[in-house]
Amino acid sequence: MMSFRRYIVAAFALVALVPTSQIAFADSQPKPPERLTYERFAGPARQQTADKQKYDxxxxxxxxxxGLSATTKDRALSKRNLRNLGTVRGTSFVKxxxxxxxxxLQxxxxxxxxxxRVTLDYQRQVTATPNDPAYxxxxxxxxxxxxxxxxxxRTKGxxxxxxxxxDTGVNGAQEDLKGRTVAGYNAITNTAIAAGASSDDEGHGSMVAGIASANTNNGLGVAGVAWTGRIMPVKALDSQGSGYDSDIARGVIWxxxxxxxxxxxxxxxxxxxTVLHDAITYANGKGAVVVVAAGNEGDGTPQYPAAYPEVLAVGATDAAGNLTEFSSYGDWVDVAAPGFGIVSTGLGQDYYVGDGTSFSAPIVSGVAALVRSAYPTLTPAQVIGRLKVTARDAGPRGIDPYYGYGVLDAFAAVGGARTSDFTQRTGGTGEPNDVPARATALATSTTGTIAVEGDVDWYHFAPTGATPVTVRVAPARLDPSWPQNANPMLAVYDQDLQLLGQADAGSYGASEAVSLNLPAGTYYVKVSNRSGAADTRPYTVSVASSASGVTPPVGEQEWVRSAAPADFATGQPLATVPSVTFQRAVDASSVTTDTVRLLNGRTGAAVPATVTYNSDTRIGTLTPSAALPDNTPFRIVLSGLRDTGGANQAGQYTSTFxxxxxxxxxxxxxxxxxxxxAAALSWTLPSITDLDQVIVRAATGNTAPSGPTTGTAVYAGTGSSATITGLVSGANYTFAVWxxxxxxxxxxxxxARLVGTTVAVSTTTAALNYGGSVTVYGKLVRPDTGAAIAGQPLQVYGRRKGTSTWTLLATPTSSGTGLVAFSTKPAYSTDYQWYYRGSAAYIGNTSAVRSVGVATTLSSTLSTTSxxxxxxxxMYGTVTPSHAGQTVYLQRLVGNGVWQNMLSQTLTSTSGYSFAVKPSSRSTFYFRVYKPADADHAAGYSAIRNVRVY
Known part of the structure; x- marks a missing residue:
C-alpha cells in the first residue's frame, strides 16, 4: 500500500491490485493492515537534529x-568588567x-x-531560502x-x-508545475503529451514530479529539488498505478x-x-542517469528494476536519516534519502503528503540534475558514482544492504565540503548479544532493542526439567506516526544451535511466539526484525511455562557461535585480528580466502589476509597482511563453507566492525x-582512508602559522601540490601544512620556509652610439639581513625599445658578493631586466627595468672645404644601422649653438643620403646631418663639417 494523502486538507489511501505479470509503484506493495486504517493529517515534517549553531x-x-540612565547601564557592565563595543546600528542592542x-555572561x-533581553551573537551562513510555503x-x-x-x-540546476x-503521468496544469513540463509521451496509448498538459489520472506521477522539480521560490506550494530543472511526463502506468514491462520499457526508451x-x-x-533491463541499458547508452525506488516490501526480496546494476537504487529514511520499516533492502541498494512524510503536488490544485521509496527516488533524481548542471561532462556512471561516494555513512559502518553507500548528501555531491557521517547507535564494543556465545541470560523476561539496521539479538535460558514452554517476543506497539515499527522474527535453538522452532507472522507491531516441549538443558533464542530497520523502542522477550507445546524436530544448525570483534563494534585497534568460532565442525579444506573474507566496508575490496582454521577449537582466524587503516569499516563475510558431514552453507554470515x-x-x-x-609546494599524503582536507597556510616572516585557521590561506583540498602567487617582494615566508x-x-x-630576495640592476652607461658596448650589472641580496646571495643563476632579459617581447640574453651565476654581469653591443635601444627564478631556499624576484639608448651613427663627407x-x-654619407626610407635632415649652424633644418631627404635603399648646397654669400658655413629618433634608436648626428666661401 502507498501512504498517499491530501496535504493539509484530508487524507486518503490508494490500494493497487497488481497482477503478477505487471510492475507497480514501489509504494504499492502491501504494508501492514494497521497502517491502512490510520488517517494522518499533514503537519510539520520531522526536523533533523542539527549541529549547535556557532556564536561569538x-x-x-x-x-x-x-527609561534607564546611561549611568545605570554603564554600572551593569562595569561591575562585571565588561567592555562596551557600541550599539548595533539601527537596533537597541549593545554588543x-x-x-x-x-x-x-548571558x-x-x-x-x-x-x-x-540578552542573546548570544550567533554566526549564520548564507543559504538559499525558497519562499514556497511548505519549505x-x-x-x-x-x-x-x-x-x-x-x-x-552552489547550483540551482x-x-x-x-x-x-x-509513471502515471504528470499534472502539468497544477499551479506548482506550470511551465515545468516539456512535451512527453503516453507509452500506453502511443500518443504525445503536450507540454503543460495534465496526463495523470491517478496522482502518483504528479507527486513524484513535484518532489523532483516543482516550481521553486514562486511563493506557492512546495520547493522542488532541481530548482530550475524540467519534467518530461511519460505515462506508463494506468489509473490504478500499474503498468506492463513493455509499456515501461517503451517509455524509458522514448x-x-x-x-x-x-x-x-x-x-x-x-x-x-530482460525487456526492462534492455531499455535501461539503452537509456544509459544515450547518456541518461536512471534513478529507481528500492521498493516497499520491508524485506530483502530483490526488486526490479532497482536491482539492475546500471541504475541508482534508492532506499527510504525518515527526516532524521533513519531507515524506514517499509524500505526494501539488499546488496543492490545504492543510497538512501527521505521517504517519510514527503509533501508534493497532486491532482487538481491539491498537495499531498506520502510515504515510500517512490518519494525518496525523485529527491535523488533532483540532486542528480544539480550534479549534471555543476559537472556537465560526467557520464551516467560517473554521476551515479559521485552520488554514492559522497553519501554520508549511516547504520552499520561502511556499505551495507540498508543504506548502500549511505544517506544522500546533495551539497557534497555538487562539490561542497563533506560533513560528518550519521552516528551508529551502538557503543564502541558493539552489540553485547550479537552471537550465541554472548547471549543474554533469560530467566523469565527482559527487554532489548533493535539498535542498528540488521541487528540480531541472542538470549539463552535453561529449564531444569521437561516442560512445555512458550517463548515470546513482543515489540513496541504499532504507531503509524513512527517510521520504524518492528516486524519481529523469533527462532529457538538447542544447545548445539539446531533450530527447534520459529515464528514470523509478518505483522508490524504484533507479537511472535513459539511453544515447545523441552527437556532440561540450555536453549537459545534469536530475535531480529524482518524489515531490517532499527526500532529503538524496547521490545520484550520472555519464556514461560505453557499448557502445551509441540515436540520440535531438529532443524538446520547455525554455522557461527561467536565472532570477534563483536558486530557493530567501533574504535577497534589497528592491530585487530578478526576470528570466527564455528558451531559446526567445518571441513578445513573449505576454509579459504574465498570463503572466509575480510572486506573493506567502504570500498568492498578484499583486505589481504591469511586465513587459518583450527579443527580442534573450530576457530577461523583472518590475519591481515598489514595493520588495518584507521577509521575504516570492515566486514567479516563467510559464504560457501562446507561442514565435515558434506553440508554446504546456504546463505552467508556477516559481521561488521x-x-x-x-x-x-x-x-x-x-x-x-x-x-x-611565488612558490610551488608539494607534499606526500600520509596513509589515510578518511581524508577531508589538506590545509596549507602561510605567514610572512620566520614563524609558521600557529594552526590551520591562522595565517593566509594557500590551499584547501585533497591534492598533493599547490602554488601561491603575488608574494610581497623581498619578504620571508613560512608555510605549514596539515x-x-x-x-x-x-x-x-x-x-617549510623561503627567504625573500631583491635584485638590483645598473649599467655602465645609459646612452651610446651604434657599435658601442655596455655592461649590465645585477646584484642578488636578502633584504632581511642585507647579505649577498652567491651561487644562484640569474637571467638577464632584453627588450627592444618599442616592443613587448623579452628575450633571454644570458644566465650568469652570482659571485660571492651576489654580483652578476653581462656585456653586449646592442644594435638598438634596449630595456634590460634581471630575473631570479627562486630555489628551494629563496623566493624569486625581478629587478627594475634599466633602459640604454642606442643612437644611429651617421658618416658624412663634404665634396670640398673651400x-x-x-x-x-x-654633403653625403650613410646611416648605420640601415634606416632606408626614413628621413634625414641637413642642418646649418645659425649662431649661438642653434642648428636650423635646411633640407630633408629620404634615405636610399642602402641607407645613404646626398645634399647639394649653393651658398649665397661669402662666409664659413657649418653643416651636419640629423637623423631623428624612432621606436628603437635614439637621435643621431653626423660629424660637423665646414666650408669656406670666398
Missing part, C-alpha cells in the same frame, strides 16, 4: 530596559565582550534587573537532512536538465531518445524482466620551491 564565544548582545564564557545578565514553514525540513539547501548555494518521470538527462522510475516488482579514529600523521616530503614572487580527517582530527604541522661664391658643395 566572548560577546553577547544586550538590550536594556527603556559587550568578556574574557570569560559568553554563555555564562545567564548573568539575563538576571540583571536593568536588562530587558518556509518547515514541512520540507527533510531536504535539510540531505543538505539540499546548501547545494542550492539548469533548464537543460530534463527529468523524465516514467525518454532517452528525446533528451532526458535523468529518468526517474518510482515503480518496481519482484520479478526480473570499524577501527579506531587516530590523529592523521603529518605529510611527508613537504617541499616549497620559490618562484618569481591533514584533517572527516571526523575533524588534524595532523601535526609540517613546516670654394668661390656661386659654387655648389655636396
Amino acid at each position: 564565544q566572548h560577546s553577547v548582545l544586550v538590550r536594556f530596559k527603556s 559587550v565582550s568578556t574574557t570569560g564564557s559568553a554563555t555564562d 545567564r548573568q545578565l539575563s538576571q540583571d534587573p536593568a536588562v530587558s 518556509y514553514y518547515g514541512d520540507q525540513n527533510y531536504l535539510k537532512t540531505v543538505r539540499v539547501p546548501q547545494a542550492w548555494d 539548469s533548464t537543460s536538465q530534463v527529468i523524465a518521470v516514467v 525518454a532517452a531518445d528525446h533528451g532526458a538527462k535523468i529518468i526517474n522510475l518510482s515503480l518496481g516488482g519482484p520479478e526480473d524482466a 570499524s577501527t579506531v579514529d587516530t590523529v592523521p600523521s603529518a605529510v611527508s616530503n613537504f617541499k616549497v620551491t620559490g618562484g618569481t614572487r 591533514v584533517r580527517d572527516r571526523s575533524g582530527k588534524v595532523s601535526p604541522a609540517s613546516v 670654394m668661390a661664391l656661386g659654387g655648389t658643395v655636396h
Whole structure:
C-alpha cells in the first residue's frame, strides 16, 4: 500500500491490485493492515537534529530596559568588567565582550534587573531560502537532512536538465508545475503529451514530479529539488498505478531518445524482466542517469528494476536519516534519502503528503540534475558514482544492504565540503548479544532493542526439567506516526544451535511466539526484525511455562557461535585480528580466502589476509597482511563453507566492525620551491582512508602559522601540490601544512620556509652610439639581513625599445658578493631586466627595468672645404644601422649653438643620403646631418663639417 494523502486538507489511501505479470509503484506493495486504517493529517515534517549553531564565544548582545540612565547601564557592565563595543546600528542592542564564557555572561545578565533581553551573537551562513510555503514553514525540513539547501548555494540546476518521470503521468496544469513540463509521451496509448498538459489520472506521477522539480521560490506550494530543472511526463502506468514491462520499457526508451538527462522510475516488482533491463541499458547508452525506488516490501526480496546494476537504487529514511520499516533492502541498494512524510503536488490544485521509496527516488533524481548542471561532462556512471561516494555513512559502518553507500548528501555531491557521517547507535564494543556465545541470560523476561539496521539479538535460558514452554517476543506497539515499527522474527535453538522452532507472522507491531516441549538443558533464542530497520523502542522477550507445546524436530544448525570483534563494534585497534568460532565442525579444506573474507566496508575490496582454521577449537582466524587503516569499516563475510558431514552453507554470515579514529600523521616530503614572487609546494599524503582536507597556510616572516585557521590561506583540498602567487617582494615566508580527517582530527604541522630576495640592476652607461658596448650589472641580496646571495643563476632579459617581447640574453651565476654581469653591443635601444627564478631556499624576484639608448651613427663627407661664391658643395654619407626610407635632415649652424633644418631627404635603399648646397654669400658655413629618433634608436648626428666661401 502507498501512504498517499491530501496535504493539509484530508487524507486518503490508494490500494493497487497488481497482477503478477505487471510492475507497480514501489509504494504499492502491501504494508501492514494497521497502517491502512490510520488517517494522518499533514503537519510539520520531522526536523533533523542539527549541529549547535556557532556564536561569538566572548560577546553577547544586550538590550536594556527603556527609561534607564546611561549611568545605570554603564554600572551593569562595569561591575562585571565588561567592555562596551557600541550599539548595533539601527537596533537597541549593545554588543559587550568578556574574557570569560559568553554563555555564562548571558545567564548573568539575563538576571540583571536593568536588562530587558540578552542573546548570544550567533554566526549564520548564507543559504538559499525558497519562499514556497511548505519549505518556509518547515514541512520540507527533510531536504535539510540531505543538505539540499546548501547545494542550492552552489547550483540551482539548469533548464537543460530534463527529468523524465516514467509513471502515471504528470499534472502539468497544477499551479506548482506550470511551465515545468516539456512535451512527453503516453507509452500506453502511443500518443504525445503536450507540454503543460495534465496526463495523470491517478496522482502518483504528479507527486513524484513535484518532489523532483516543482516550481521553486514562486511563493506557492512546495520547493522542488532541481530548482530550475524540467519534467518530461511519460505515462506508463494506468489509473490504478500499474503498468506492463513493455509499456515501461517503451517509455524509458522514448525518454532517452528525446533528451532526458535523468529518468526517474518510482515503480518496481519482484520479478526480473530482460525487456526492462534492455531499455535501461539503452537509456544509459544515450547518456541518461536512471534513478529507481528500492521498493516497499520491508524485506530483502530483490526488486526490479532497482536491482539492475546500471541504475541508482534508492532506499527510504525518515527526516532524521533513519531507515524506514517499509524500505526494501539488499546488496543492490545504492543510497538512501527521505521517504517519510514527503509533501508534493497532486491532482487538481491539491498537495499531498506520502510515504515510500517512490518519494525518496525523485529527491535523488533532483540532486542528480544539480550534479549534471555543476559537472556537465560526467557520464551516467560517473554521476551515479559521485552520488554514492559522497553519501554520508549511516547504520552499520561502511556499505551495507540498508543504506548502500549511505544517506544522500546533495551539497557534497555538487562539490561542497563533506560533513560528518550519521552516528551508529551502538557503543564502541558493539552489540553485547550479537552471537550465541554472548547471549543474554533469560530467566523469565527482559527487554532489548533493535539498535542498528540488521541487528540480531541472542538470549539463552535453561529449564531444569521437561516442560512445555512458550517463548515470546513482543515489540513496541504499532504507531503509524513512527517510521520504524518492528516486524519481529523469533527462532529457538538447542544447545548445539539446531533450530527447534520459529515464528514470523509478518505483522508490524504484533507479537511472535513459539511453544515447545523441552527437556532440561540450555536453549537459545534469536530475535531480529524482518524489515531490517532499527526500532529503538524496547521490545520484550520472555519464556514461560505453557499448557502445551509441540515436540520440535531438529532443524538446520547455525554455522557461527561467536565472532570477534563483536558486530557493530567501533574504535577497534589497528592491530585487530578478526576470528570466527564455528558451531559446526567445518571441513578445513573449505576454509579459504574465498570463503572466509575480510572486506573493506567502504570500498568492498578484499583486505589481504591469511586465513587459518583450527579443527580442534573450530576457530577461523583472518590475519591481515598489514595493520588495518584507521577509521575504516570492515566486514567479516563467510559464504560457501562446507561442514565435515558434506553440508554446504546456504546463505552467508556477516559481521561488521570499524577501527579506531587516530590523529592523521603529518605529510611527508613537504617541499616549497620559490618562484618569481611565488612558490610551488608539494607534499606526500600520509596513509589515510578518511581524508577531508589538506590545509596549507602561510605567514610572512620566520614563524609558521600557529594552526590551520591562522595565517593566509594557500590551499584547501585533497591534492598533493599547490602554488601561491603575488608574494610581497623581498619578504620571508613560512608555510605549514596539515591533514584533517572527516571526523575533524588534524595532523601535526609540517613546516617549510623561503627567504625573500631583491635584485638590483645598473649599467655602465645609459646612452651610446651604434657599435658601442655596455655592461649590465645585477646584484642578488636578502633584504632581511642585507647579505649577498652567491651561487644562484640569474637571467638577464632584453627588450627592444618599442616592443613587448623579452628575450633571454644570458644566465650568469652570482659571485660571492651576489654580483652578476653581462656585456653586449646592442644594435638598438634596449630595456634590460634581471630575473631570479627562486630555489628551494629563496623566493624569486625581478629587478627594475634599466633602459640604454642606442643612437644611429651617421658618416658624412663634404665634396670640398673651400670654394668661390656661386659654387655648389655636396654633403653625403650613410646611416648605420640601415634606416632606408626614413628621413634625414641637413642642418646649418645659425649662431649661438642653434642648428636650423635646411633640407630633408629620404634615405636610399642602402641607407645613404646626398645634399647639394649653393651658398649665397661669402662666409664659413657649418653643416651636419640629423637623423631623428624612432621606436628603437635614439637621435643621431653626423660629424660637423665646414666650408669656406670666398
